[in-house]
Amino acid sequence: MTYTYKYPRAALTVDCVVFGLDDEDLKVLLIQRALEPFAGMWALPGGFVQVEETLQDAALRELREETGVTRVYLEQLYTFGAVDRDPRERVVSVAYYALVKMSDHRVQAATDAASAAWFAASDLPSLAFDHEEILEAALARLKGKVVYQPIGFELLPRKFTLTQLQRMYEIILERPLDKRNFRKKILAMDLLEELDEVERDVAHRAARLYRFDERKYRRHVKAGFNFQI
Amino acid sequence: MTYTYKYPRAALTVDCVVFGLDDEDLKVLLIQRALEPFAGMWALPGGFVQVEETLQDAALRELREETGVTRVYLEQLYTFGAVDRDPRERVVSVAYYALVKMSDHRVQAATDAASAAWFAASDLPSLAFDHEEILEAALARLKGKVVYQPIGFELLPRKFTLTQLQRMYEIILERPLDKRNFRKKILAMDLLEELDEVERDVAHRAARLYRFDERKYRRHVKAGFNFQI
DNA sequence: CCAAAAGTGTTCACGGTACACCCATGC
DNA sequence: GCATGGGTGTACCGTGAACACTTTTGG
Numbered sequence A, B: 001m002t003y004t005y006k007y008p009r010a011a012l013t014v015d016c017v018v019f020g021l022d023d024e025d026l027k028v029l030l031i032q033r034a035l036e037p038f039a040g041m042w043a044l045p046g047g048f049v050q051v052e053e054t055l056q057d058a059a060l061r062e063l064r065e066e067t068g069v070t071r072v073y074l075e076q077l078y079t080f081g082a083v084d085r086d087p088r089e090r091v092v093s094v095a096y097y098a099l100v101k102m103s104d105h106r107v108q109a110a111t112d113a114a115s116a117a118w119f120a121a122s123d124l125p126s127l128a129f130d131h132e133e134i135l136e137a138a139l140a141r142l143k144g145k146v147v148y149q150p151i152g153f154e155l156l157p158r159k160f161t162l163t164q165l166q167r168m169y170e171i172i173l174e175r176p177l178d179k180r181n182f183r184k185k186i187l188a189m190d191l192l193e194e195l196d197e198v199e200r201d202v203a204h205r206a207a208r209l210y211r212f213d214e215r216k217y218r219r220h221v222k223a224g225f226n227f228q229i
Numbered sequence C: 001c002c003a004a005a006a007g008t009g010t011t012c013a014c015g016g017t018a019c020a021c022c023c024a025t026g027c
Numbered sequence D: 001g002c003a004t005g006g007g008t009g010t011a012c013c014g015t016g017a018a019c020a021c022t023t024t025t026g027g
Helices: A055-067 A131-145 A162-173 A179-188 A214-222 B055-067 B131-146 B162-173 B179-188 B214-222
Strands: A003-005 A011-021 A026-033 A046-048 A073-080 A091-099 A113-120 A192-198 A208-212 B003-005 B011-021 B026-033 B046-048 B073-080 B091-099 B113-120 B192-198 B208-212
Touching (some): A011 A055, A011 A073, A046 A055, A055 A073, A055 A091, A073 A131, A073 B073, A091 A131, A131 A162, A162 A208, B011 B055, B011 B073, B026 B055, B055 B073, B055 B091, B091 B131, B131 B162, B162 B208
Parallel strands (some): A011 A091
Antiparallel strands (some): A011 A026, A011 A046, A192 A208, B011 B046, B073 B091, B192 B208
8 A cells, every 4th residue: 555645745753852860860761773774873762653643642652662651741842854864765853852750660672672771861872863953952942941840840759859859950950059049949939748758768867758739830820920940 | 746655644834923013013924825725714824845945944935935025033933733733634834933024024925825914913813724823822932032032123123212122022022111121121231232323204302223233142142141021 | 976968047239120200302 | 382202310129149057867
């Protein structure tokens, strides 16, 4: 079965920049390509958009198929359309970025990916296609957006300490934050629910755990509140 | 001549939200469709991406062909991929928004547009396809971006008064600004070149003219400066 | 008791905001 | 001379930034 058109058509793909966080680094999930072109090279997970699925659905499907990642925050980033970005033929790619709670996910390679692995965003291998450019754009977007939208919580476990929260911002923004000022500010926003629970298994005083309260946030937004780190 | 593929492919288009400004309103440039579907309806200028041109080139070409608009600030907005957004078949559209100096341009309808005209952004006709959604997104982007990037100058003539500049922000942001504070702030940024020239043909004291100094702006950015209204 | 991180307040400087009158010009 | 917008300064307040010590806990 084939499909015929009057004019030539570009192929359409999605690519996903998946961010995760551990104690030291912002991480990016890459797959090792099993097929040509660029077989053996690291690349962003992604693939062809089917003709009866939305772009976002395609991105979620590819993530699931290639890495096993499912519950994520997903946002469209930019569409890359350089004429020669794919050596085979004209391919336009709609890039997304995703934020995942790394602690929740064990990634698994699948289908057309030889393997999937996390890399520190500050120490990446060279990538197939124009994926380095896409990654740059995703990093810039994340850095820009994390300070005025409460998306950073998507990278943390549901229950977290204020130190973990501060560390997340320090890692993403690549600058130190003042502990007392940070706590004052974040608590003054009244977005966190203080839990009756503390860290476990630490070799020092255990820190209080908090949870981001989405409903509170939405109520404050309606009242004109603006999140700001 | 036809083109045949193994899997069905979505068609790829670009659509442009073109913003202009006059004394009272933010304007949007629309075309009246000459062809089905939605013949006779108002729509965003746009059309199919050719297989050997970039997305931005396609946007510029369609703008030129359909409206005669040429020198513009153009930025990619978002890619719209709902499965049924075009009644004919699957069409994915990469939306751009443009800022033009309305005083410089006389728009002209052309090719497959029956006519082209400016509409106040606050009083638009209903639009073909999902173009109302695209326009919403463009307005939101413009409002969000104009306060932290000096893109508003693209809507004004090269030489402008501080009152015109303030008015532009008031119109886009839909809120009044304090005259003295606005002037203090904008002049303190040291981005404007004060010209030895004043308004002409006004029935009152003529205002000083200024010009945005792009080179100064770039130098300040390198030194860590952040534009902010 | 020692190591490690949790937790907590105050002071100061700066920038944002509010606000009203005189001036220049064209008709 | 009058109508119209051009142009200017000051006082107050709130927010951001700098900064160090005590407490708790596990080993």
